[in-house]
Amino acid sequence: MKFGIVTFPGSNCDYDAYQGVVETLGEEATYLWHKDHDLQGSDVIILPGGFSYGDYLRAGAIARFSPIMQDVAAHAKRGGPVLGICNGFQIACEAGLLPGALLRNESLKYIAEFVKLRVENTETLFTNRYEQGETLLIPIAHGDGRYTADETTLDRLEGEGRVVFRYVGGRRDAEEFWSPNGSMRAIAGIINDAGNVLGMMPHPERAMDDLLGSDDGLGVFESVLARVGV
Amino acid sequence: MNRYRIAVHITPRRGILDPQGRTVADALHTLGFSAVHDVHVGRHVVVELDAGDEKAAAESTRAMCEKLLANPVTEDFEIASVDAS
Numbered sequence: 001m002k003f004g005i006v007t008f009p010g011s012n013c014d015y016d017a018y019q020g021v022v023e024t025l026g027e028e029a030t031y032l033w034h035k036d037h038d039l040q041g042s043d044v045i046i047l048p049g050g051f052s053y054g055d056y057l058r059a060g061a062i063a064r065f066s067p068i069m070q071d072v073a074a075h076a077k078r079g080g081p082v083l084g085i086c087n088g089f090q091i092a093c094e095a096g097l098l099p100g101a102l103l104r105n106e107s108l109k110y111i112a113e114f115v116k117l118r119v120e121n122t123e124t125l126f127t128n129r130y131e132q133g134e135t136l137l138i139p140i141a142h143g144d145g146r147y148t149a150d151e152t153t154l155d156r157l158e159g160e161g162r163v164v165f166r167y168v169g170g171r172r173d174a175e176e177f178w179s180p181n182g183s184m185r186a187i188a189g190i191i192n193d194a195g196n197v198l199g200m201m202p203h204p205e206r207a208m209d210d211l212l213g214s215d216d217g218l219g220v221f222e223s224v225l226a227r228v229g230v
Numbered sequence: 231m232n233r234y235r236i237a238v239h240i241t242p243r244r245g246i247l248d249p250q251g252r253t254v255a256d257a258l259h260t261l262g263f264s265a266v267h268d269v270h271v272g273r274h275v276v277v278e279l280d281a282g283d284e285k286a287a288a289e290s291t292r293a294m295c296e297k298l299l300a301n302p303v304t305e306d307f308e309i310a311s312v313d314a315s
Contacts (some may be wrong), residue, residue: 057298069253101303101304103246108253149303
C-alpha cells in the first residue's frame with residue numbers, strides 16, 4: 001500500500017510520517033508537493049503536522065487553497081482514506097472535509113507532552129485494530145488544538161460515533177475526560193460522515209516505537225492497512 | 231474603476247470561549263479599569279482593491295471574508311469602513 005504525504009511550506013512532521021510508514025510499517029510512502037496536482041497513485045493521503053504557511057491568518061487557512069488540496073478533496077470524495085494529523089486536522093477542517101474548527105489552546109500556551117486518549121469508536125477505518133475503550137499514550141504538540149463546533153454539530157458527531165478519540169485522565173484519573181487544550185467535550189479526533197477522513201490533534205506518527213516512549217500510534221496505521229489492504 | 235481601502239473587523243463569535251479576550255480583561259481589571267466586563271480580541275484586515283463603486287468594493291470584500299478572511303464556524307466579521315484611496 002502506498003501512503004502519500006503532503007509537504008506544504010512549513011510542514012515539519014512529514015518526515016516523521018514517512019519514517020513511520022516506511023521504517024516501522026514497511027510500506028511504501030512518497031512525498032507530495034503542495035504545488036503539484038498529482039497524488040502519484042497513493043492509496044492513503046496523510047496531511048502532516050507543522051505550521052503550513054506559517055499559520056498565517058488561521059492555522060490551515062491558506063494550505064487549504066494549495067493546488068494539491070483539490071486532488072486531496074477529490075480523493076476524499078471518492079472514498080479514499082485521508083489522515084489529518086495536527087496541522088493536517090486544522091487544514092481538513094478549513095477545507096470543509098471535517099466539521100468544526102481548531103482554536104487557540106485555552107491556556108494560550110503551546111503544549112508538547114504525552115497525553116492519554118481513549119478510543120471511542122473501534123469500527124472505523126483508522127481504529128479497527130484497537131480495543132473499545134482502550135487508552136493510548138500519544139503525544140500532542142500544538143498551540144491551536146481547541147476543537148470547537150456548535151452544539152448541534154457536537155451532538156451529531158457523538159450520536160453517529162464520529163468522536164473517535166477523546167482526551168482522558170490528564171495526570172489524575174484515566175477514566176475522566178480532560179482537555180489539555182480546552183477542546184469541547186474533550187475531543188481529540190473526529191471522522192467525517194463517510195468514514196474515510198480522520199482528523200486528530202495527537203501525533204500517532206510520533207508514537208510508533210517504544211524507543212519514542214510509546215508505540216500506541218501504530219494501530220492507526222495498521223488499521224488502515226488491515227482495511228484497505230494491498 | 232476606482233481604488234478603495236476597506237477595513238474589516240473579525241472577532242471571535244459571541245459565546246465561543248475567547249481566552250485571549252479573557253486574559254486581556256483580567257489585565258485591565260488589575261490596572262483598575264473595573265468597569266470593563268468583557269473584551270474580545272480579533273483581527274483587523276485592510277484590503278486595497280479596485281472596484282466600480284463603494285458598494286461593489288464592499289460586496290467583493292464580504293465574499294473574501296466568507297471564503298477566507300473569517301472562519302464561518304467561529305468568527306464574525308464586519309466591514310468597518312470603505313474609503314476611496
